Structures are given as structure tokens and as C-alpha cells.
Amino acid sequence: MGESERREEIVLFPFMAQGHIIPMLALALELEKRNKYSITIVNTSLNITKLKSSLPPASSITLLTIPFNPSDHNLPSNAHNTDTIPYHLVLRLIRACTTLSAPFKTLLQTLITPDSNLCIIADIFFGWTAAVAKDLGAFHLIFSGCPAYGLACYHSLWLNLPHRLPTATATGDSFTLPDFPEARLIHRTQLPTNISEADGTDEWSLFQRYNFSFWPHSDGVLFNTVESFDSVGLDYFRRKLGRPAWPVGPLLLSTGAASRGKGGGINPSLCNQWLNSKPLRSVLFVCFGSMNTVSASQMMELAKALERCGRNFIWVLRPPIGFDINSDFRESEWLPLGFAERVGGSGRGLLVHDWAPQVEILSHGAVSAFLSHCGWNSVLESLSQGVPILGWPMAAEQFYNCKMLEEEVGVCVEVARGKSCEVRCADIVGKIELVMEETEKGARMREKAREIRDVIKNAFKSEDDGVKGSSARALDEFLSAAMS
Numbered sequence: 292m293g294e295s296e297r298r299e300e301i302v303l304f305p306f307m308a309q310g311h312i313i314p315m316l317a318l319a320l321e322l323e324k325r326n327k328y329s330i331t332i333v334n335t336s337l338n339i340t341k342l343k344s345s346l347p348p349a350s351s352i353t354l355l356t357i358p359f360n361p362s363d364h365n366l367p368s369n370a371h372n373t374d375t376i377p378y379h380l381v382l383r384l385i386r387a388c389t390t391l392s393a394p395f396k397t398l399l400q401t402l403i404t405p406d407s408n409l410c411i412i413a414d415i416f417f418g419w420t421a422a423v424a425k426d427l428g429a430f431h432l433i434f435s436g437c438p439a440y441g442l443a444c445y446h447s448l449w450l451n452l453p454h455r456l457p458t459a460t461a462t463g464d465s466f467t468l469p470d471f472p473e474a475r476l477i478h479r480t481q482l483p484t485n486i487s488e489a490d491g492t493d494e495w496s497l498f499q500r501y502n503f504s505f506w507p508h509s510d511g512v513l514f515n516t517v518e519s520f521d522s523v524g525l526d527y528f529r530r531k532l533g534r535p536a537w538p539v540g541p542l543l544l545s546t547g548a549a550s551r552g553k554g555g556g557i558n559p560s561l562c563n564q565w566l567n568s569k570p571l572r573s574v575l576f577v578c579f580g581s582m583n584t585v586s587a588s589q590m591m592e593l594a595k596a597l598e599r600c601g602r603n604f605i606w607v608l609r610p611p612i613g614f615d616i617n618s619d620f621r622e623s624e625w626l627p628l629g630f631a632e633r634v635g636g637s638g639r640g641l642l643v644h645d646w647a648p649q650v651e652i653l654s655h656g657a658v659s660a661f662l663s664h665c666g667w668n669s670v671l672e673s674l675s676q677g678v679p680i681l682g683w684p685m686a687a688e689q690f691y692n693c694k695m696l697e698e699e700v701g702v703c704v705e706v707a708r709g710k711s712c713e714v715r716c717a718d719i720v721g722k723i724e725l726v727m728e729e730t731e732k733g734a735r736m737r738e739k740a741r742e743i744r745d746v747i748k749n750a751f752k753s754e755d756d757g758v759k760g761s762s763a764r765a766l767d768e769f770l771s772a773a774m775s
Contacts, residue, residue: 298407299774302399303434304333306414307384308373309581310668312338314436314515316345317542318412319352321751321766333398335359337371345544358394361387373582377616378686382485385416386498396423403427410773412513415442418505430773431509437667438516439524439536440474440695441688446531447471448486449499454479455490470531473523474691475698480708481690507532511769515540515667517750518761520700520743535772537765541671541747544650556646562605563651565641569603572659575681575723576652578607579664583685587611587625589707589714594626596719598634602727605641605652612710620644653678660726662706665693674702677744679736681722683707701739704732 301322305315312334319330331353332342339354346352361370364387370376376384403409409429413420415436424431435442447453447468454466454477465476479487485495506512511534518525518538528536566574577597579585585593590611597604609616611625622631622642634640649669652658653676661673662681666689673680680703682693696703706722707714726733752760759767 297774298404299328299410300331300402300407301328301410301412301773302331302333302402303412304395304414304417304420305434306388306416307335307338307371310666311414311416311436312342313544313668314540314542315412315414315434316342317544318434318513318515318539320347320350320544321539321542322770323350323352325770329353329402331355331402333357333395335371337369341372355398357391357398359387359391363387364390375617378582382494382498386494388417389419389501392419392423395420396426399423399427399429408774416502418502418509421505421508425508432769432773433506433509433512434515435512436515436542437688438521438692438695439514439528439538440521440699441524441667441691442514443471443524443527443531444468444474444477444691444694445486445688446503447474447527448477448482449489449496450503452486452489452491452496453477454482454487471527473527474694480712481684481694483686483690484710507534509534510772511535511537513769514538515542515671517541517746518765519746521695523699524695535769537769539762539766539769541675541750541762543668543671543675557641557643557648559648559651562641562643562648563655565605566652566655566657568638569657571656572727573603574655574657575600575602575604575660575662575727576649576658576678577604577662578647578649578669579609579683579685580666580669581646582616583664583666583710584609584611584616585683585685586710587613589710589712590625591627592714592716593719594630595716596723597640598627598630599716600720600723601639602723603639603657604634605643605647607643607645607647609645617645660723662723665689665696665703667692670696671747674740674743675747677737677741679703679726679733679740681706681726685710700743702736702743704736 303315303319305312319332322330333355336356339356342354362368373381411424411429412432412434421431447470451469464479468474489496512528516538517540525536608620610618610620631642650672653673661678663669665682665684682703682705684690684693693705697705704722704726750760750762
């Protein structure tokens with residue numbers, strides 16, 4: 292059988308978290324447009340059920356269930372997704388996934404035929420799949436839903452723990468990354484809790500070093516980013532791993548497919564109706580993603596700031612740290628007395644519990660700025676609409692996403708840092724006014740955000756539109772390498 296007649300199989304295996312599943316689903320849908328590949332997404336049963344409802348009716352993408360029993364790993368029986376578990380169990384779920392090597396290999400063997408070409412695209416937490424790919428003679432790629440710059444900082448910190456080195460201790464609260472000096476200074480307050488507490492012998496350190504040890508054996512890394520504003524991070528991985536790093540973003544789901552929640556939230560039509568009643572560029576959208584929340588004291592100061600600044604706002608509320616994030620929200624306890632009634636009665640604030648149609652909100656002309664945790668899906672959804680960001684990073688690589696957006700790209704101002712920092716109402720008000728009022732810096736940020744919107748829009752331009760976009764070219768390059 293000739294090369295042109297080979298069966299070309301692409302298998303995608305995301306980690307069991309919405310922030311990881313969504314961009315990989317978007318990648319699968321982008322690959323499906325090529326009409327050349329048999330595409331399969333692998334995951335556990337509950338995630339496969341959710342994915343079925345996210346696929347377009349005519350999609351040819353296959354969904355395959357990999358056997359997984361959370362109870363075997365001292366996890367709750369419904370722990371198929373990080374949405375359902377507290378943060379302290381996330382590492383246990385990640386480590387439990389390393390036991391899936393044998394069932395994953397068995398599942399792949401059912402797809403392979405003598406004429407097939409197999410490409411495996413696996414999550415950043417699933418480095419172990421590179422060994423499975425090697426056993427099967429398959430092409431293997433790591434997929435990162437976050438930008439190369441943010442992941443470069445995160446990768447370097449775990450490998451080097453530079454904040455533990457004597458030189459870092461001697462120089463105070465800031466230090467450089469030994470293998471990524473381009474990031475300049477990192478401050479101790481920019482360390483997520485698990486890295487800040489790491490000493491090299493803790494469970495997170497041991498897992499990350501195990502995980503990263505497989506990456507050089509992969510055939511490359513795919514990033515949900517665009518070359519022109521993330522070249523520094525991409526170059527880090529090209530030299531560090533000696534492998535290609537292909538920027539194939541932005542990978543965003545369409546409006547309908549991206550409307551997701553855990554059962555609560557607001558009807559999108561009601562949200563749109565409220566936005567339609569507001570002037571252009573007058574609304575601040577506040578949302579910290581699907582897994583994050585702030586402390587009770589931070590929530591109180593943020594509420595005071597939203598009321599004092601006099602701006603229209605939509606705020607997605609979840610219970611503060613220390614309470615079940617999926618439990619009922621107690622307004623009388625966690626917000627200033629009478630806050631909900633005042634902002635609701637005046638029509639100036641829309642309080643939404645658990646979930647809001649984020650893509651639809653950010654694409655509405657009434658929205659001026661986004662107060663965000665700087666998770667990369669949220670960042671791309673915001674910048675693809677030209678909406679600048681007020682950053683409040685909380686975990687993982689979000690601190691370095693925020694750093695890049697502020698220092699390198701110029702579309703963000705950091706409002707606060709982490710889940711335990713002290714925040715003051717007046718400081719938050721000042722940052723909101725800086726971005727939303729006609730200040731010189733605010734005007735520059737909005738102009739830069741519009742420029743990045745156009746960069747993102749052009750990334751997937753086809754040759755029919757003239758010059759092919761950078762991400763479209765990168766997609767061609769990785770597919771050519773995978774199927775050669």
C-alpha cells in the first residue's frame with residue numbers, strides 16, 4: 292500500500308481537567324477540518340460522556356473510554372475530573388493516571404493496523420505516554436494548553452528549585468532562573484504554593500521530575516499559543532529539549548461549544564440582555580476560572596472595590612477558600628451587608644453563581660476589561676476579543692502568564708498575587724480605573740489588546756487569504772513530521 296493510502300491515526304489524551312480537555316478538544320476539531328485523519332480522544336467514562344455533548348452532531352471524532360476506577364487510588368468514586376475534587380487531591384489524581392500505561396497501550400493496539408501511521412498527542416502531565424509511543428513505533432507529542440513562556444518558567448522552577456539555592460537566599464526575595472534568564476527576575480510571591488514549599492523530596496517534586504524526564508523522548512511539543520508574542524518561551528523548549536516546539540494556537544471552542552458549567556450559573560440570554568442595556572466598553576467582567584476562588588477577606592475587599600469604583604460589572608462568585616467550592620454561596624456572610632441588593636437594585640452589578648457564558652460575555656461590545664486568574668484559556672478568550680486583562684494569578688503557571696502579559700506583551704496589569712496575599716479595596720479601585728478610564732496607560736493597553744486580537748485572528752489564515760498564518764504553518768509542519 293502506498294504512502295498516500297496509509298491510514299493516519301491521531302490519538303489525543305488530555306488530563307482530566309476542564310482547562311486541559313477544552314484546548315485539546317479544540318485541537319481535535321481543528322485537525323478534523325483537514326478531512327485526512329482518523330481522530331480519537333481518549334479519557335475516562337465520565338469525561339467521555341461530557342465530551343459527547345460538546346462534539347458537533349456531524350463530527351467524525353471517535354471517543355474511547357479508558358478503564359479507570361478512582362476508588363482504587365483512594366479517591367472519591369466520582370473523581371474523574373478536577374472539578375469534583377478539592378485541590379489537595381489533584382496530585383493524587385495525576386499520579387493515579389500514571390497507572391494507565393498498560394490499558395492505554397492495549398487501547399492503542401486496537402487502532403493500529405499494518406497500514407496505519409499513529410500519532411499520539413498527550414497532556415503535559417502524561418509524559419509517560421512517550422514510552423508507550425516508543426514501544427509501538429508511534430510519533431509522540433506533548434501538548435500544552437498554556438503558553439510556552441509560562442510553562443518554561445514552571446518547568447525551570449521544578450527542575451532547579453532556584454528559590455532554595457544559597458544564592459537566592461542571599462539575594463533576598465527575587466532570583467533568576469538558571470536555564471531561562473530571559474524571564475529576568477522571579478519574586479517569591481510569584482511561586483505557587485506547591486513550588487514555594489517544595490524541597491526536592493516532596494511528592495510534587497518527585498512527580499514533576501519523573502514526568503519531565505520523558506519529555507526529551509517525545510518528538511516535539513505543541514503549544515496553544517502564537518509565535519509572535521511567545522517566541523521567548525518557544526525558544527526555551529527548542530534548546531532545552533532539542534525538539535521542535537510548534538505554536539498551533541489559538542485553540543478556542545466556538546461560542547456554543549464553550550458554554551459550559553457544572554449545572555449552576557445564568558441563562559446566556561439573560562446575561563446578554565443585561566449587557567445590551569450597558570454602554571460600549573463600560574463593563575468589567577470578573578471570573579477566576581473553574582477551579583479557583585479567593586479568601587473570604589479578599590472577597591470582601593474586592594466587593595467593596597467593585598462598589599466604590601462605580602463601574603458596571605459581572606462577577607462570577609464561588610464560595611471562598613476553606614469552603615466547598617461547589618456548595619451554596621452565602622451572600623450575607625461573604626459579601627458586605629446589603630451589597631447584593633444595592634448593586635442588583637441599581638442595575639450596576641450582575642452577580643452570577645458558579646458559571647457564566649464567558650466567551651459570549653467577552654465578545655460583547657459592552658465589556659471593557661477582564662479581571663482574571665490568567666488561566667490561558669481565559670487569556671486567549673479575552674485577547675481574541677481585544678479585551679485587556681487585570682491579572683490576579685493564583686496557581687501553577689498563571690503567575691508567569693500574568694508576568695508575560697504585563698512585561699512582554701503590554702495587555703495586562705497585575706491587581707493581586709495569589710490566594711493568601713493581602714488586598715486592599717483602594718488598590719483594586721486604582722487598578723480598575725487605570726485600565727478602564729482614559730488614562731495614558733489604559734489607552735496603550737487597549738490599543739495593544741486590539742493589536743494582539745488581530746495577531747490571533749491572522750494566526751490561522753489560509754493561503755486562500757494570501758499569506759498563510761503562523762499557526763496554520765506550524766500545524767502543517769507538525770502533521771508533515773508526524774505522518775512522514
